[in-house]
Amino acid sequence: MKRQNAFFEALGVDATNSKEVTRLAVISGISVKKLRYYNEHHLMPSGTELEKIIETTNVTKLKLMLKLGCVDHNVAGMLSEHADEIITLFEKEKKQTKAKKRLQPVFETNLGKLYHGNCIEVLMQMPSNSVDMVFADPPFNLNKLYPSNINDDLKAEQYLDWCEDWIDECVRVLKFGGAFLLWNLPKWNSALSNFLNDRLTFRHWIATDIKYRLPIKGRLYPAHYSLLYYINGDKPKTFHPDRLPMQVCPKCSGDLKDYGGYKAKMNPAGVNMSDIWIDIPPVRHNKYKRREGANELSLKLLDRIVEMSTDEGDIVFDPFGGSGTTYMASELKKRKWIGCEIGPVDDIVNRFDHINEEREILNNYRDNLNSLFPKQILKKREKEGLWTCESVRSKAALKMSTTTYTENSIPQLAKTK
Ligand SMILES: C[S@@+](CC[C@H](N)C(=O)[O-])C[C@H]1O[C@@H](n2cnc3c(N)ncnc32)[C@H](O)[C@@H]1O
Structure with a gap:
């Protein structure tokens, strides 16, 4: 400190x-x-x-x-x-801090282990280079009331020092080629990236468009969370981002941009994922909330992160359990997981009783990925007579087969002969 x-x-x-x-x-x-x-x-x-x-x-x-x-x-x-x-x-x-006692998991599935305790203690009992991905969504030090009653109103330097302590441990347990993803406010992530840049390789600052505060006088409207994405070593062991559907008008499914002559070049498998994510919903509706009160991330976000940075069978570690979104996404996607939460863990454990509902939510998200126009949108566009990959391609093919060369186009070839 x-x-x-x-x-x-x-x-x-x-x-x-x-x-x-x-x-x-x-x-x-x-x-x-x-x-x-x-x-x-x-x-x-x-x-x-x-x-x-x-x-x-x-x-x-x-x-x-x-x-x-x-x-x-x-x-x-x-x-x-x-x-x-x-x-x-x-x-x-320097006083050496030692883990007090060996913690035992309080909940287990075939793939995961959940610990009830301080993440630093859990981390200290984990072997070095043993996990493939770490995702961390720590408290943001915004003076929120968490079920764990942790102090969420530290002095800036105390908060950053605490973050450095657990990040240091996360880096130690990360395998070479493994990914470290840190979700936080831009203010904290900009400071923590200094620390991370000395330890891991920077890949992306992903801006996730979610409005989280009312506009503040004299400031720009805070409208994105930062997701820092680092790799242990020079290249990732795994990187397979999903491709996303083309953005269309939510009402009529029509184009939001003029794609002009590029329509035929658009990949039917969807658009390349960029480092600005605009399609992640905040978890505000009670139907989707898995616990009362403080922050909970959408399963859609964790599905995307887990998909992008891990393979089936890989080990995911999240030091800040909350409602257990990372653990649920990992379980559904056949990744092994290790989790911990300092506060009550009942919400995480109970969440696994409803795994089939969670699977349905995840499948609904995934149905809309890796295709330029997901089924529902495609149907609507066809009905409205809007262009689709199929229509653009058949039009182009038709044009090719019916093109008759004019005298002006052939002479060019003729001349070069
Ligand atoms: C922002 S929430 C995480 C929310 C989670 N990503 C989700 O989607 O539900 C942060 C959580 O970290 C827990 N926490 C805070 N300090 C901790 C620590 N030292 N060790 C383990 N958990 C901690 C808090 O109790 C809180 O539940």
Whole structure:
């Protein structure tokens, strides 16, 4: 964890002594409010403010960076050069955390095991490089009330430190070629990608269009969740994204865009999946909710992720069970799974009593994949006389067979002979 008041400490100022802080503000010409802001957020001042601090205090830019834990490539290079000396200092201080007791699963299926407990403890008892995919949907630190009563209102740095701890363990248990997918708010994922970039290979930032808040004054309307997608190693062991249906008008099934001459080139198996997902429903309706209260993801999302990044028989790990969407998707798709939840697990266990309903929901989603026009849409389009892959292709074939070359087109060939 970053040390509290590291900014003031670096400048030799006692953060609790307002006279000392005010004095620093006067000599540096930077307001108390701004100084406290830097201190609280562990931010490096920049531009003229950094120059003023360097001029008016004894501190150097390097000292400030080291004290604040702001590591750029120069500092990283220096740390790496002096690693042996640092390790000696560090090992004296670091307390080794050990798993307390071996947890036993509280629920099992033929394919899965569910643990009731803290994910870090569960992770610590898992062997290295043992899972093919990790999907994580942690609490977002938005001060929500979870059935587990966990503290969802940590200071930003405490939250990020906690995330780094469990991500580090997730990376350890991931097989080479395995995928790590992290679902979070853009604010947290942008910070966590720094940590991940040093450990795994970045593949995608997938923006999933779901509005999750009311518009905020002075800000853009937050309308996407971030799904970070990383690989352990340089290439994925498995990558088979579904192809999606073409977007059509929900009422008349007509085109939303003018495809012009490209119609014939469109793949009847569907459109390539992009890194913007606009077809994932939020789970708001009670009919689909598997537990009261806090966030639950759609089976459609987990179906897509599991399909894209794993094969049948692979092992999926999700450290934050919630209502068990990942476990249900994995079970239905014949993947092995390991799960855990710190709060009550009854909703997850009970969900498996309704596995046939879940299978039906999943099959309904899958019926609409890997074809440009799923059955229902195709029927409607044919009825309305709109183009279909079949109609475009037969028209093109007809054109080819009835084309009579004019005198102007043949001479070109003739000339070259
Ligand atoms: C956002 S929810 C996950 C929702 C889940 N993806 C779903 O679709 O239902 C996060 C869950 O993580 C659980 N949790 C929080 N801290 C945990 C920890 N340290 N270990 C295990 N579970 C934890 C919370 O109780 C909550 O149920």
